[in-house]
Amino acid sequence: MSLIGAMLLILIAAMMLSAVVGAYQLSLNDIFHVISYQLGFTKDQPKPELLAVFWNIRLPRILLGAMVGAALAIAGAALQGLFRNPLVESGLIGVSSGGALMVVILIVFSNIISLEIAPIFIQLLQPLVAFIGGLLLTIAAYKLSKVGSKADISLLILSGVAINALAGALIGLTLYFADDAAIRNFTFWSLGDLGGANWLKIGISAPLILGSIGYLLNTAKPLNLLSLGESEAFHMGLSVEKVKTGIILAVAMAVGVSVAFTGIIGFVGLVIPHIIRLLIGADHKLVLPLSVLLGASFLVLADLASRVVVSPSELPIGIITSLAGAPFFIWLLINFKKKSRV
């Protein structure tokens, strides 16, 4: 419990730091002033640029970052438990690219056939199609990699390679029909970007993402049982198929919606649960909530870095998370090699 408290404090500190630092520096006073004005606690109106920078740009961005970080981290932890393998991540097995493919198809083709769709409808449709794409590819990866009661890791990685390649090719094919602006947008989006965050996106994604995080937080006991094996989990009273279906749906929802609004942000789902397990062991009752908190903090800080490193310009956040995550992944592989040599 104290660990959860500590992680919560880290998250709050990260959010406050991210709120004050940036191309336009703010003080903590400014932030509290704007928040209390917006919530109606004070009538004293803040400066308009303060309102614009903090309330309309920075705060939605921080909230979206925290939600997406939490979603990717808990989805990673849940997938690892489901596949019984600590090296699994939604990007690796193709869930994210499934979502990405569907979003690209939606964006490009709604442009081409010049559908008279209101932009708000496209924004609503995006998470839905991303969820469907993510769901289909999670199921595909699961079916392809399963041997007996265990997902075979080499099959899983290979099916991930195949699925990612196929999705990549289809995305490329779709972009062939797109105009220059769409291509530039896509490139930035595919590297991950929180820059487009606004209250509408928060409003659409919050119930979906928080709902699936809430569902996944309740799967700690089933995931513990599943880490013994599916037969063993059944013997101990788990309705295995029901639980698996629920987890896959929730993961596809969390990752799909995140991808729809922020693009593919890699390695969060791999690195965060790993760090948590190194700290406190394998019990999912702690791994899941701590992954949520650390994942949220990590993405808020990564987004801060993406804003300040080349300020006033911005780096795509996916570059930051991959720069931090890929070396960590390589370190894990080296460790794994050392262990299997003994």
Place this chain on the structure above:
Amino acid sequence: MIEVRNIHHCLSGKMIIDELSFELNTGELLCVLGPNGAGKSTLLKLLSGESHCKSGQVLYNKQAIHELNPKQLSKIRAVMPQHSTVSFPFSAKEIIMIGSDLNKNELAKTLAEVTKLTKVDQLLDRPYQQLSGGEKQRVQLARVLMQIWKDAPYPRFLFLDEPTSSLDIAQQYQVFEIVKSLKSKNIGILAVVHDINLAAQSADKVLLLKSGRAMAFGTTDEIITKENISRTFDHQVLIQAHPITQKPLIISNINQNYHAKTYGNISYAN
């Protein structure tokens, strides 16, 4: 009591279990013996509810197994797998308590009793993945015992799938001593065993299985005979009385087997 009535099971058109009937009472240790491919593992799956038989019935305390959901089944029977790999760094204690829905007081009491019986009380804080084969096996035994340990008004059952396959001789008898001590707890035990002598020394009843059929079923002394064992395993054996327990002791008849392999004509007559 578990009653198995004329069960029949096939996989991809191949017969695995054929017209099999037997029963398991509480307070009883039943060992299932048979050559590789006899259908022992499939039988365990049918008994535990993991697979459903194509025809025939498995009754738990007079209730058909398919009427019980996984949760209800888990209160009545526990299953110890042959091998268990755990993919995450759980401690031994976490493995033993995994999935337990006992309240705090019951949990502490049950944990103390079970870990004392299985002699894992010194291992609780060690990482499971770093334990030796014998220690892992005892931790797994403790885990499945947690499931059915609490006294209940109904009979409970424990299935063991080759619980001693990776253990040395001392550990093998240690596991069977633990298992036998459960008979006084209104628990019936069914163990699939490879070592015929271990079964002969420990079991109350024996089921001999070959090609999915029961070759013989009854009390150990009745069933472990030279003819039954030779017929089931296609291997000539001699039976002597154990010098201390007087229970049957099975010895391979090496010369006969060499003779039979070379010249054919195995005779099962005494």
